Amino acid sequence: NAGVTQTPKFQVLKTGQSMTLQCAQDMNHNSMYWYRQDPGMGLRLIYYSASEGTTDKGEVPNGYNVSRLNKREFSLRLESAAPSQTSVYFCASWGQGAHGFGNTEAFFGQGTRLTVV
Amino acid sequence: RKEVEQDPGPFNVPEGATVAFNCTYSNSASQSFFWYRQDCRKEPKLLMSVYSSGNEDGRFTAQLNRASQYISLLIRDSKLSDSATYLCVVNRAGNTPLVFGKGTRLSVIA
Numbered sequence: 213n214a215g216v217t218q219t220p221k222f223q224v225l226k227t228g229q230s231m232t233l234q235c236a237q238d239m240n241h242n243s244m245y246w247y248r249q250d251p252g253m254g255l256r257l258i259y260y261s262a263s264e265g266t267t268d269k270g271e272v273p274n275g276y277n278v279s280r281l282n283k284r285e286f287s288l289r290l291e292s293a294a295p296s297q298t299s300v301y302f303c304a305s306w307g308q309g310a311h312g313f314g315n316t317e318a319f320f321g322q323g324t325r326l327t328v329v
Numbered sequence: 330r331k332e333v334e335q336d337p338g339p340f341n342v343p344e345g346a347t348v349a350f351n352c353t354y355s356n357s358a359s360q361s362f363f364w365y366r367q368d369c370r371k372e373p374k375l376l377m378s379v380y381s382s383g384n385e386d387g388r389f390t391a392q393l394n395r396a397s398q399y400i401s402l403l404i405r406d407s408k409l410s411d412s413a414t415y416l417c418v419v420n421r422a423g424n425t426p427l428v429f430g431k432g433t434r435l436s437v438i439a
Contacts, residue, residue, distance in 0.1 A: 243426070245426055245427070247429075252337075252431070253431065254416075254429055254430060254431030254432055255373070255416070255429040257426050257428075260426045270426065300370075302372055302373075304427075306427065315375065315378055316361075317363065317375040317378070318363075318365075318373075318375070318418070318427055320372035320373055320374070321372060322371075322372055323370075323371075323372050
């Protein structure tokens with residue numbers, strides 16, 4: 213099925229460990245985003261990429277890095293995880309649905325539930 | 330002031346009730362408006378886009394008031410399955426990222 217694929221679904225890290233969250237979309241979208249969602253805080257933008265080769269900081273970029281490897285893939289890296297980074301992370305892409313049809317909207321991955329202990 | 334603001338609720342309503350959510354946005358340059366639905370522990374999904382003329386999809390009606398900078402969502406004849414968090418989403422233009430409200434939680438009770 214076309215859409216946004218995000219891995220892993222769950223992860224537990226120890227403080228100071230590093231990890232990369234992977235995201236890929238097969239809808240040929242230019243724009244991709246990483247959000248985190250915490251209780252009572254809504255979705256907050258970490259980084260976004262308006263097109264292949266460009267990335268920009270969002271509202272809460274500290275402690276994160278991103279790579280737009282190609283048009284399909286946009287990864288999020290935690291270099292030294294901290295308990296404050298315990299959250300649910302969503303990757304999204306913006307554009308029309310599969311095969312260029314349908315509404316222009318944001319399509320989300322299923323989320324990564326990250327716990328840092 | 331947050332760019333997109335919503336009443337967090339929760340709204341607890343009986344089945345069959347009509348419920349309305351409002352959302353205000355601060356950036357007058359905003360161009361596209363949406364309502365997303367998010368079920369517990371799931372990703373957000375598009376419920377409906379909001380057009381200047383207003384639009385309806387079954388039991389759901391969305392309205393946009395550019396002069397007052399608010400968006401509304403009306404749900405008629407609420408079902409148990411409507412229980413979810415409803416996110417107001419605004420896009421300024423072009424490649425700028427979407428801005429999400431914190432969401433309004435709805436619980437429909439039998």
